[in-house]
Amino acid sequence: xxxxxxxxxxxxxxxxxxxxxxxxxxxxxxxxxxxxxxxxxxxxxxxxxxxxxxxxxxxxxxxxxxxxxxxxxxxxxxxxxxxxxxxxxxxxxxxxxxxxxxxxxxxxxxxxxxxxxxxxxxxxxxxxxxxxxxxxxxxxxxxxxxxxxxxxxxxxxxxxxxxxxxxxxxxxxxxxxxxxxxxxxxxxxxxxxxxxxxxxxxxxxxxxxxxxxxxxxxxxxxxxxxxxxxxxxxxxxxxxxxxxxxxxxxxxxxxxxxxxxxxxxxxxxxxxxxxxxxxxxxxxxxxxxxxxxxxxxxxxxxxxxxxxxxxxxxxxxxxxxxxxxxxxxxxxxxxxxxxxxxxxxxxxxxxxxxxxxxxxxxxxxxxxxxxxxxxxxxxxxxxxxxxxxxxxxxxxxxxxxxxxxxxxxxxxxxxxxxxxxxxxxxxxxxxxxxxxxxxxxxxxxxxxxxxxxxxxxxxxxxxxxxxxxxxxxxxxxxxxxxxxxxxxxxxxxxxxxxxxxxxxxxxxxxxxxxxxxxxxxxxxxxxxxxxxxxxxxxxxxxxxxxxxxxxxxxxxxxxxxxxxxxxxxxxxxxxxxxxxxxxxxxxxxxxxxxxxxxxxxxxxxxxxxxxxxxxxxxxxxxxxxxxxxxxxxxxxxxxxxxxxxxxxxxxxxxxxxxxxxx
Numbered sequence: 001x002x003x004x005x006x007x008x009x010x011x012x013x014x015x016x017x018x019x020x021x022x023x024x025x026x027x028x029x030x031x032x033x034x035x036x037x038x039x040x041x042x043x044x045x046x047x048x049x050x051x052x053x054x055x056x057x058x059x060x061x062x063x064x065x066x067x068x069x070x071x072x073x074x075x076x077x078x079x080x081x082x083x084x085x086x087x088x089x090x091x092x093x094x095x096x097x098x099x100x101x102x103x104x105x106x107x108x109x110x111x112x113x114x115x116x117x118x119x120x121x122x123x124x125x126x127x128x129x130x131x132x133x134x135x136x137x138x139x140x141x142x143x144x145x146x147x148x149x150x151x152x153x154x155x156x157x158x159x160x161x162x163x164x165x166x167x168x169x170x171x172x173x174x175x176x177x178x179x180x181x182x183x184x185x186x187x188x189x190x191x192x193x194x195x196x197x198x199x200x201x202x203x204x205x206x207x208x209x210x211x212x213x214x215x216x217x218x219x220x221x222x223x224x225x226x227x228x229x230x231x232x233x234x235x236x237x238x239x240x241x242x243x244x245x246x247x248x249x250x251x252x253x254x255x256x257x258x259x260x261x262x263x264x265x266x267x268x269x270x271x272x273x274x275x276x277x278x279x280x281x282x283x284x285x286x287x288x289x290x291x292x293x294x295x296x297x298x299x300x301x302x303x304x305x306x307x308x309x310x311x312x313x314x315x316x317x318x319x320x321x322x323x324x325x326x327x328x329x330x331x332x333x334x335x336x337x338x339x340x341x342x343x344x345x346x347x348x349x350x351x352x353x354x355x356x357x358x359x360x361x362x363x364x365x366x367x368x369x370x371x372x373x374x375x376x377x378x379x380x381x382x383x384x385x386x387x388x389x390x391x392x393x394x395x396x397x398x399x400x401x402x403x404x405x406x407x408x409x410x411x412x413x414x415x416x417x418x419x420x421x422x423x424x425x426x427x428x429x430x431x432x433x434x435x436x437x438x439x440x441x442x443x444x445x446x447x448x449x450x451x452x453x454x455x456x457x458x459x460x461x462x463x464x465x466x467x468x469x470x471x472x473x474x475x476x477x478x479x480x481x482x483x484x485x486x487x488x489x490x491x492x493x494x495x496x497x498x499x500x501x502x503x504x505x506x507x508x509x510x511x512x513x514x515x516x517x518x519x520x521x522x523x524x525x526x527x528x529x530x531x532x533x534x535x536x537x538x539x540x541x542x543x544x545x546x547x548x549x550x551x552x553x554x555x556x557x558x559x560x561x562x563x564x565x566x567x568x569x570x571x572x573x574x575x576x577x578x579x580x581x582x583x584x585x586x587x588x589x590x591x592x593x594x595x596x597x598x599x600x601x602x603x604x605x606x607x608x609x610x611x612x613x614x615x616x617x618x619x620x621x622x623x624x625x626x627x628x629x630x631x632x633x634x635x636x637x638x639x640x641x642x643x644x645x646x647x648x649x650x651x652x653x654x655x656x657x658x659x660x661x662x
Contacts, residue, residue: 002066002184002212003027004049009058011044017237018044019055024232024239026185029653030213033224033246036234038433038477042217043073045234046187049215067093069183073190073217076174079163083153086162086173087144090180094137101128135182147176150202152195152362168194179206186214192223193474196362196500208656219478221246222502229652236305243648244598252602264304274298318418320465320493324388327352327466327494328373332382335368342368343380346521348513352387352465355488355495357505357528360515366498367470369515370396373496374468386466393464395472400451405444409434409454412443416458431483432457433476449475460484465493473501502528587658590651597648604641608634 005025011018018041026032026049034042047053050070051060062068078086104125111118136143148158151172162173171194178186192200200223207214207227215232218224224246231242231249242249274294281287328350335343342365350356358366371377372384374394386392404412409429417425429439432453446454452475460467467488473481485507488495499505505512505528512524512531524531611634 002063004060004062004066004068004185006048006055006058006060009048009055009060011041011048011053011055019048019234019239020237022058022234022237022239024049026213026215028184028211028213030185030215031207031227031229032213032215033228033231033249034215034217034234035231035246035249037479039435040234041237042234043189045239046070046189046215046217050187066185067181067183068185068187069178069181070187071175071178071189071191073193074167074171076167076170078165078170078173079161081162082158083148083160083162083165083173084144084158087148087176087180088140090177091135091137091140093181094132094135097128097132097135098137101125101132104128140180144176144180147179150199150206151176152199172199175203182212184212186210186212186216188214188216188218190217190219192218192220192500197359197502198361200500200502219473219476219481220501220503221478222506243601243645244594248598260304267301267304271298271301317460317487317491317493318421318463320491321389321391321463323352323390323465323493325352326350326387327354327390328387329385330373330382331385333369333372333384334381335365335372335377335379342517343372343515344520346382348521348523350494350496352494353492354511355508356497356511356513356523357509358496358498358513358515359505359531361517364515364517366515367396370394370468370470370496370498390466391464392466392468393459393462394468394470395456395459396470397448397452397474399459400448400455403443403446403451403455403458405442407443408439409441409443409446409450410439412454413457413461416461418461418463421461428457428461431480433480453480460487467491467493467495467497469495469497469499471498471500473499473504583658587655590655590658594648594651594655597644597651601641601644601648604637604644608637611637 003026005023007023009022009024010020022045024045034045036042044053047070048055048060050068051062052070104121108118108121108125111121132138145155145158149155153169153172162170165173175188175191178188191203195203200220204223204226207216216224216228228246230244231246233240233242233249233253242252244252274297277294278291278298281291284291326349329348330350331347333343333346334341346369358369360366368377372380374392375384376394404415407415410425413429414422414425417428421428426439429435434441434450434454441450443451443454456472472484476484481501481504485504488508495508497508509528509531511526512528514522514524514531516522524534526534611630614630
């Protein structure tokens with residue numbers, strides 16, 4: 001069985017512990033997320049698992065023959081060949097096997113019956129031949145094209161020179177190569193960063209059905225919930241494992257953090273009280289004994305450390321300026337690049353206060369329409385008229401180029417900050433991942449991602465009542481996305497946005513505008529869940545010949561175009577629906593049981609913690625009978641936890657068989 005594990009691993013950078021006595025085990029069936037605040041060392045941990053970085057201490061063991069593939073967070077750079085040829089390099093290890101097999105074949109041709117090594121050569125040849133066949137090497141052309149198209153490449157992109165691609169598309173090539181290597185274990189560091197929703201969904205489905213094991217770092221909550229069954233959290237150098245979905249981890253972690261924050265706040269109050277007493281009476285001889293007593297108490301306190309990334313920040317927009325009922329009116333808007341029509345005959349009225357997500361594949365015109373609406377691009381046909389009193393705030397990755405490079409991060413943010421928010425500017429910067437010494441960085445040394453985050457914060461601080469946001473969630477971690485999402489939900493103005501984060505779209509959009517190459521835009525008057533259900537219903541209706549259509553953005557009317565069903569569905573389709581219904585009932589039963597098991601396992605953990613505290617009390621550990629009873633209870637809880645964990649794993653495995661119903 002393929003596996004990789006490490007135990008007792010510690011690593012420090014200077015005075016900071018990145019890992020402290022950490023242990024991790026990954027096997028073929030592992031489907032895990034790696035969580036932790038920004039800067040906790042998640043990438044470092046993945047590099048240790050991959051064997052690229054040696055820890056200060058501890059042991060790393062890999063089962064012989066285990067194949068591990070690692071996708072770095074960024075930095076992929078390819079040149080000198082086509083996209084297809086670069087992807088084909090993923091089969092390099094198999095090509096070595098082919099060469100070895102062919103070499104043995106040459107020896108066999110010159111061998112004679114009765115040679116001592118003949119049987120061994122034949123066995124080696126067949127073993128290599130089976131390995132090559134099992135790798136899919138002979139079908140690699142179809143597989144390469146399937147993976148590239150799944151990740152968003154068009155068929156004609158296969159023949160493009162890879163060095164023509166942007167950094168984001170080169171990262172997609174890197175991800176394609178990891179997938180095509182078909183390893184036993186994959187280590188994926190933020191693989192969704194450069195993917196649109198369609199490519200993200202393809203990767204999600206691939207990981208759900210992937211036979212090997214993986215551990216993934218991602219800032220996409222929906223993606224994690226769909227793909228992982230356990231979460232490792234790296235925090236303050238400690239690595240802890242949480243069984244269950246990512247949402248289950250967040251719920252349990254929220255309870256733990258609430259207790260931690262209460263203890264941290266209580267400790268800070270106690271420290272402040274002691275320091276205040278010492279400061280006031282340090283030089284009074286009559287209080288010398290009391291001062292010394294408090295100094296000793298202060299020295300004995302083991303400080304509770306809460307990393308900056310775990311301190312939640314709340315952010316409110318400046319009040320939106322008053323406007324009329326209509327935010328924007330588009331009439332017959334058309335935009336083309338040469339012969340390619342990107343936006344075609346778009347007419348719609350956008351009500352003030354609405355939150356509209358622009359969705360569609362790459363190249364469908366989402367960013368183009370954002371620029372038109374924001375007034376950045378005036379080269380189009382038709383008309384776009386802002387409503388009365390409308391002021392626009394626009395964000396795209398390009399606006400980062402307009403930052404003042406002579407300032408520090410804090411100075412640049414403060415320059416755009418309303419007076420009433422200035423006292424909290426550092427907290428706001430922290431919400432956008434500028435923490436500690438980062439706020440003193442000169443703007444000129446910031447990375448592309450850091451520039452985008454700073455530009456986004458600056459735009460959000462400017463009073464506006466129509467926000468046009470092109471991929472605002474890029475380069476934000478989960479906590480920062482939550483801060484932004486909460487603020488946008490409370491914002492009383494209008495928001496038009498593009499995002500590839502499904503959780504973010506689901507949490508914010510009350511309407512969805514779908515853009516498609518070669519088709520008229522369509523506006524769905526409902527949230528993202530409604531949009532998906534309507535799309536699925538339309539697809540089923542079209543497959544059955546009823547030809548139902550969804551919402552339309554060709555006018556400001558909210559009516560959907562529908563036609564009557566074209567007749568009864570085939571019998572086999574009816575049987576298929578009945579089967580799906582039965583399977584959904586069984587899936588829901590399994591989900592309910594999974595929730596019950598996880599809830600009981602969490603309850604057992606709480607009971608064990610309480611028991612351990614009781615065992616530490618003098619009246620118990622000095623009483624043999626009490627200790628025996630407490631230990632018996634602890635043993636029973638441990639036995640129950642083992643049984644329930646085994647059942648949970650079985651239920652989780654069975655649920656995988658219903659992934660196609662999602």
